[in-house]
Amino acid sequence: MQNLNIENARIGYKNFRGLESKYNAQGNRTFSVFIDDADTAEALLADGWNLKIRNKKDVAEGEDPKYHLPVSVKYGSDYYRPRIFQITSSGKTLLTEETVDLLDYSVFDKVDLSLRPYEWEVNGTSGIKAYVDEMYVTIQEGAFASKYSDTPTLDSEIPF
Incomplete structure (x- = not known):
């Protein structure tokens, strides 16, 4: 099966830090892609992708379902290491396992992504x-970001 490529994706439920929560085990870095188009959702479901319904209460009252696709961010394997780039007015930065959590605190202007499918079977x-x-991930920047984009960043260590 080929990768699923999505341009201008809307994402939410961000947990790039991998914090434990009601919906997430400690260490699992995740987010969801919102699938707004019903035809796209039906095609993904038919192919076997693990789509979830976002508005179960509304569906129970007769509304159409709205779907999201849970996505995992997994480091540790050199072969499947994710390539996640943060785009700002200063340029493109490859985020690492140590820096990807910055995305939890960012507002996104645009997200283009390629998702690798993993076919599973249990019981x-x-x-x-x-x-x-x-x-x-193109980051939404503040009003003065471009004005100061050429200003060098000082080291975090204080020289005195």
Whole structure:
């Protein structure tokens, strides 16, 4: 199966730090891609992707379902290491396992991503889990970001 490529993705439920929560085990870095188009959602479901319904209460009252695709960000394997780039007026920066959590605190203007499918089967149930292969995140910057983009950043160590 080929990668799923999505341009101008809307994402939410960001947990690039991998914090433990009601919906997440400690150390699991995740986010979700919102799938707003019903035809796209149906095609992904038919292919076996692990889509979830965002508005279960509204669906129970007769509204159409709105879907999201949970995505994992997994480091540790040299072969499948995700390439996540932060784009600002200063340029493009490859985020590492140590810096990717910066995305939890950022507002995104644009996200383009390529998701690597992992086909799984457990106890007769099967599906496709999404992992980040490549991701470009354009950060929404403040009013003065471009004015000061050429100003060098000082080291965090104080010289005295």
